[in-house]
Every structure is written in structure tokens, then in C-alpha cells.
Amino acid sequence: MMVLELEVAGEMLMLLPQKAMYWPSNSTLIIADIHFGKAATFRRLGVPVPHGTTAQNLELLDELIMSYPTQHIIFLGDFLHAPDISAATLQSLLNWRTSHPALEMTLVRGNHDLRAGDPPQELGIHIVNEPFRSGPYAFCHYPDVESDGYVLAGHVHPSFHLHGKRDSLRLPCFVVGERRTILPAFGAFTGTYSMVPQVGEQIFIIADDRVMKIGN
Structure with missing residues (x-):
């Protein structure tokens, strides 16, 4: 895995190729838009979508915790996708939480959290509204929140469309600007939105196991 380090x-x-961010000086892992329960919600509507996305998300979180000394995870909104989370998904989350009893977790409420409701108290997650301030950063769900801190946010599920002579490819990306950074969606079953960078913004795509800057 090839990570990319930035001073922000x-x-x-x-910036991690697992579609997450790590803040070393605070031993903090930052995750946007994990959307637990989304695939199950679609299956209940009759849409044939993959099984096992909850397990995949939790395994990837475990991989990150093992790779980067983590005392705190900050979820930038949309922890649960819908209010009718299945018993199996909830039990998987409870089992995973039991395996990390000392890990501090904070959820900044997003639009899906407002509909789904807060996660069960048994998960031991501190629930806050945006902006959640820590150090120089304002942790948010929406990228356009006004704050005197540097905004780290999700919500958009950003991707960048690469065009070749005969093919094109859409890849998840980080969008880094002067006052904010938008993280890619972490969840295994989430759509994306093609980003056109604004003035002063840089795009960092995730291609396989590396993070790469696009353009100058």
C-alpha cells in the first residue's frame, strides 16, 4: 500500500488507499460514509446486490486499526443507511465493537443518520452534530459547513473520471482545497459523484493500492 502524506x-x-484518512499526531482514523445496512436495505426492496458488505467494511476497519496505531475513530456521517437495520447487521457491529472495547468512537451526524436514528448505545459511540472541533479541524458531514476550523467532510462520495483515447475510468478520490478536504465514501456498497475541482482544489485518486495526485 502506498499512502500519501500532506500537511493540512x-x-x-x-490519505490512505483504503478510502480513509489517518491523523498520526492524534492516533485518529477518519472515515466518511460507511453506510452500514445499505445493501440489506436494497435487497429488501428486491434489488439484487452483493451480500457480505458489512463484514467487508469491518474487516477493512480491522486492517486499518492494525496498520495504524488508532485510539479514536471519527465517522463523518452516514454510519447507518436506514432505520430498519437488520438483526444480523446489528449483531455483527456489536461483535466487532466488543473486540475493540478501548477504542474511542465519534459519529458526526449526517443526513442518513438523521433518518436512521443514532446507533444503539451498546456500540459506545459518542454522537455529535457538525462541526465537531478537534485541533485545527472541523469534522463535518457536509463539505460546505461554515467553521473557523479546516473542514474535513464526506457526503459527496467523490470520484474522478479519467478519460483515455478509447476507455474511461471513474475512481474514488480525495478533494483537497484551501479550506476543506472531502473524503471518499468508505462503504463497500456506495455510489460516487464525479468531481470537477474548484479553483485551489487538488484531486488525489485511489488506484488499487496507492493514492496519486492528478495534475499539477
């Missing part, structure tokens, strides 16, 4: 608002942040 006076702190070093690591």
Missing part, C-alpha cells in the same frame, strides 16, 4: 492546517495527514 499545520498537521500531517495521511
